[in-house]
Structures are given as C-alpha cells and as structure tokens.
Amino acid sequence: MSDNTAAPQAAASEPSPAIEAVSLSKSFGAFKAVSEVSFSVKRGEIVGFLGPNGAGKSTTMRILSGLTPADCGTARLCGVSVPARPDLAKRHLGYMPENNPLPEELRVIEYLTWRARIKEVPPARVRERVEAVMEACDLARTARRKLIGTLSKGFRQRVGIADALLAEPDAVILDEPTIGLDPHQILGIRDLIRSLRGKMAVLISSHILAEIEQVCDRVIIINGGRIVGQGDKESLRREFFPGRVFSVVCAADAAAVARRLGEFEIGVIVTEVAPPSPQGVRTLRVQLPEGAPLGDTLLEKLIAIPDARLREVSEERASLEDIFVAATRRSRDIVSAEIGV
Amino acid sequence: MTRRFLTLFFHELRLQLVSPATYVIATIFLAIMGSIHWMALWGAASDTQDWLPSENLFRLHWVPALFFIPMLTMGSFAEERRMGTLAALLTTPVGPHAVTLSKFAAAYLLYMGLWALALVFPFLTHFTLVGAAADPRVLGASSLIGGLAFVASSAPLYIGVGLLCSALTRSMLVAGITSFVIILALLSANKGLFWLADTHETLRWLYAPAELLNVGKYAEDFARGVVDTRPLLHFGSGAILTLGVTALVVESKA
Numbered sequence: 001m002s003d004n005t006a007a008p009q010a011a012a013s014e015p016s017p018a019i020e021a022v023s024l025s026k027s028f029g030a031f032k033a034v035s036e037v038s039f040s041v042k043r044g045e046i047v048g049f050l051g052p053n054g055a056g057k058s059t060t061m062r063i064l065s066g067l068t069p070a071d072c073g074t075a076r077l078c079g080v081s082v083p084a085r086p087d088l089a090k091r092h093l094g095y096m097p098e099n100n101p102l103p104e105e106l107r108v109i110e111y112l113t114w115r116a117r118i119k120e121v122p123p124a125r126v127r128e129r130v131e132a133v134m135e136a137c138d139l140a141r142t143a144r145r146k147l148i149g150t151l152s153k154g155f156r157q158r159v160g161i162a163d164a165l166l167a168e169p170d171a172v173i174l175d176e177p178t179i180g181l182d183p184h185q186i187l188g189i190r191d192l193i194r195s196l197r198g199k200m201a202v203l204i205s206s207h208i209l210a211e212i213e214q215v216c217d218r219v220i221i222i223n224g225g226r227i228v229g230q231g232d233k234e235s236l237r238r239e240f241f242p243g244r245v246f247s248v249v250c251a252a253d254a255a256a257v258a259r260r261l262g263e264f265e266i267g268v269i270v271t272e273v274a275p276p277s278p279q280g281v282r283t284l285r286v287q288l289p290e291g292a293p294l295g296d297t298l299l300e301k302l303i304a305i306p307d308a309r310l311r312e313v314s315e316e317r318a319s320l321e322d323i324f325v326a327a328t329r330r331s332r333d334i335v336s337a338e339i340g341v
Numbered sequence: 342m343t344r345r346f347l348t349l350f351f352h353e354l355r356l357q358l359v360s361p362a363t364y365v366i367a368t369i370f371l372a373i374m375g376s377i378h379w380m381a382l383w384g385a386a387s388d389t390q391d392w393l394p395s396e397n398l399f400r401l402h403w404v405p406a407l408f409f410i411p412m413l414t415m416g417s418f419a420e421e422r423r424m425g426t427l428a429a430l431l432t433t434p435v436g437p438h439a440v441t442l443s444k445f446a447a448a449y450l451l452y453m454g455l456w457a458l459a460l461v462f463p464f465l466t467h468f469t470l471v472g473a474a475a476d477p478r479v480l481g482a483s484s485l486i487g488g489l490a491f492v493a494s495s496a497p498l499y500i501g502v503g504l505l506c507s508a509l510t511r512s513m514l515v516a517g518i519t520s521f522v523i524i525l526a527l528l529s530a531n532k533g534l535f536w537l538a539d540t541h542e543t544l545r546w547l548y549a550p551a552e553l554l555n556v557g558k559y560a561e562d563f564a565r566g567v568v569d570t571r572p573l574l575h576f577g578s579g580a581i582l583t584l585g586v587t588a589l590v591v592e593s594k595a
Contacts, residue, residue, distance in 0.1 A: 065432045067595050087434045095432040101425030105359055117348040118433050163429075 016079030018201030024073035048212035051222035094164035104149030119167040133162040154185035240326040242290035251309035349443035374459035399488025414503025415517035437592040491563030501583030
C-alpha cells in the first residue's frame, strides 16, 4: 500500500522538465519536417541535439521557442505550454537562433541592456546581469563598447550566448553555437556551456560531434524528422553497437583465434584487419556477442594459444560519430523499407 | 505590458535616429515642403488665390504621405525579417502586438516630427519678411492647427499600410513600392469611384462611398476648422485594421 502511494507523491513533487516536446509534428506543404518528436530535458542537464542537415533540428527548436507553431503535439517550457501561454513560457527561455542575428548598429553593452529590459530583468538588476554575462562570455574587457557590426564571428557568437543567458532562464536553446568559430574560440564556448551544468537546462544542436561528446550529458539524434536515438553515450552504444569489439595484435591467425575462443563462447567473430607484418604479426578484430562473459577473461584465453606471441589487446569503443552514423543509417534503412525502395 | 512597449518604442526611435537614412529622408522632406511653401507664397504674391499659403502646405499632404511614409516604414519589418532579428525578438516575452505598436508609434512620432519641422517655413516667412508680420494670412494659425490635426489623424492609416507591406516581405524595395501603390489607391479611390458613377447610369450609388473616401475634401475641411466624425472613423478604422493584420502577419511569418 505504501509503495502504491509513494510513487504518485514522488511524481507530484518532481519538478516538470525544463524543456519538453510531446509528439511534435510539423509539415511544410507535403514535406514532413518533424514527425512525432518527443523528448525532455531536465533542469541542470546539458543535452546535445544531433542530426544531418534538414533532419528537423532547427524546426524542433523553433517550435520549442514559440517561433513556429506545431501541427500537433505540445511544446512545454518548465511545464508551461508554449502555444497556449507564449508570454509566460518565454520567460523561462534563453534562445540563440541559427546564424545568430544581431543588430549591427548597436554597441554590445547597449544591445544587452536593451535585451535585459525586454526580457523583464528587474530594472535594479539590469546592469548587474549585463556585467555578469559580459564577464562570463569574455566580452567585458574587449568588446564592451564595440559596434556589433564590427565584431568578429567569435565575438558575435559570444554576444548571442550572453543574450541567451541574460535573464538567467531555466531553459537555454542554442542552435549551432560554435558554427564558424576557430578552435580557440570553440574551447572557450565549450567551457562556458560546461559551466551551465547544474544551473539550467541546455539543449545544443551542433554538427561537431566531438564537441557534443565532450560537453553533453545526453544526446538526442534526429533524422528525417524522427528521433532515431536518445540517451547517454553508453546506452546509445549498447543500442547501436551491441556486444564488445577488441583489437588484438598477435602472431596467431584469425582461424586459430576463432577456434580457441569458440571453445568458450558461441558467436565470436574474428577477422583479420591488416595483413601479417614481415615478422608474422597480425592485427585481428574480435567481436563478442552482447553479454558475453568472455570479454573479461579474453587476455587470459589468448595468452593460452600456442605460439600466439600476443603483443596487444585493446577494446574498441564506438565513438559518437560511429553511433551517429549507425543511427542515421538505420533510420534511413527503415524509411526505405517502409516506402519499398 | 506598458514597460515592454516603452522599451521597444524607445529602442525603435533610437534605431530611427541613429540611421543616416532618416536624415536623408528628413532633408528631402524639408526641401520639398519648403519648395511647396515658397511656390504658394510666390503664387499669392503674383495673383489672387483661393488658398492661404499655410493652407496650401496641407492641401498637398498627399506628397509626403505618398513618398515619405513608404520610405519611413519600408524597413521596419522587412529588414528585421531579412536579418533574422525579428525572430530573435519574438523569442522573448514580447508579443507581436507590442512589436507592431512600438514600430507604429516610432514611425508616427517621426513623421509628425517632420511635419512640425515643416511648419518652420510659415513661421520664418511671418517673422522675417518685411511687412509680412502684419499680414495675418501668411501665418494662418487656425489653418495650421487644422491642417496639422488632419495630418495627425490621417497618418496612422498610411503608416499602418506601410507597416503591413513591410511585414509581408523581406525586401525593403518591394515593401516600399507596394505601400506606395496602396497609399496611391487610397488617396485616389474617390476619383475612380466618381468617374465610375459619372460614366455608368447603374453605378450612381457609388457617389456616396466616393464622398466618404474623399481625402482631399477632409483635408480642406480640417484646414478650415470643420471637423466631423467621418474622417476620424475612416482613418481610425483603417489604421486599426492594418495594424491588427500586421500583428497577425508578424506572428505567423516570424
């Protein structure tokens, strides 16, 4: 009995997600840009939103920010419906659109002060907030009084991010925040985004997978307007690359290794990656099925192979790029199968 | 709501005032209005006129309405949409109505400011020309007040048209040309209706709507101190309609 009542109580006390998309769909004419997209981002979480060009990332972000109405489904910010109460919902939002449009004729400090006022930052706190975001985005010393039209791409991106953080929103949506930046600038922006962890919910779209991998707690992959994978990197890896893969450098050939490992596990696949060196050393790829206990004792089993002269054993872990490619390819295959291509 | 509107309004006004285009428009406006006044004075000095020189300034109200309102409003939404700054603005708690109203108020204030500057010409004439100070016809206060009241009541409709055209496109040029054409149609609609009523027996009923759309007649009435509710209704309802549609367009096309 107590168990039955505890769950609803816990659910009631749990705050609503900062960003929530429930079955969002949007079509432009015959083209279905977004189809049944559902996900949520908790407060304090940084989530990467990945997808190839035209996958529906920007459309989803525009629906969440109230710029584009969805055909069906619901977008919520901190539990407030965006289409039903846009003025209230947008109080929780900091949004940096793709290409980061800014008025060229204003100075950085003037622009941020004006944005703070329209975002309803209390008048007594406007100056404090503008100084705080300029400091956080490294604008205070170098670009404070510069005309936005004269700023470099990197500084313009910083102004866009500073604007998104200005009113200390619960939810921040950044559409391609590091596009066009040099590696130094990317590092700076990455550190800035990391510093938001635990403070606000951040949804970032980017094509730079390494960046998402380093910054985000979780990833959502969208392709053809549908969510094709979401979760942390480990769960995505398990979903798209079940089992474990090892790289083995030794003198034994693939058949000998497969024979030996086959004694302990069914379904082991051993392939030769590179031809043997003049010293007879080969590089092999060993694929173990999902949940196979052999992975933990692989080294021990390989050493026992006669004349194996084992040099190296290392586990190959799928990168986010591998996961992204696998997820988008799988969704393409499903769509092709559905339409009978 | 008021605080947000005022923040947007002062921002719009500031953008207009820091834009070099505004000063170019103001210079051309004053040059044209000065020329009109000079020609009116010249005509009054050489021949008997039905109109006071100051009344003449407002009889030609259609010149600035036709040319300068499209210039002042064409960039309001079109340029912001092209740049993407309108979308960024609409992700804040500001609604499309507040944005539309703030742009309208800024353009209206600027336009009325230009007209106020143009009134310098009758005053200059009155105080600088030898003997003119004694002639009350040069500075007809009642006609100036009436004329300015007409401009103040008619401008919202034309500015509303300009903003609507600007909201419909990303091109300033297209917005400017479209609003020019629509304002021209509004200013000359009565002439077309009169012509139709004159030439077709079955269309005699068009005289009544033609009379309602006779903007020139309204301008004359205002300049002579005759004010009734018809022009106020005509311009007021038109302004509300165009601004309302503009806000809807802004919301749907951001």
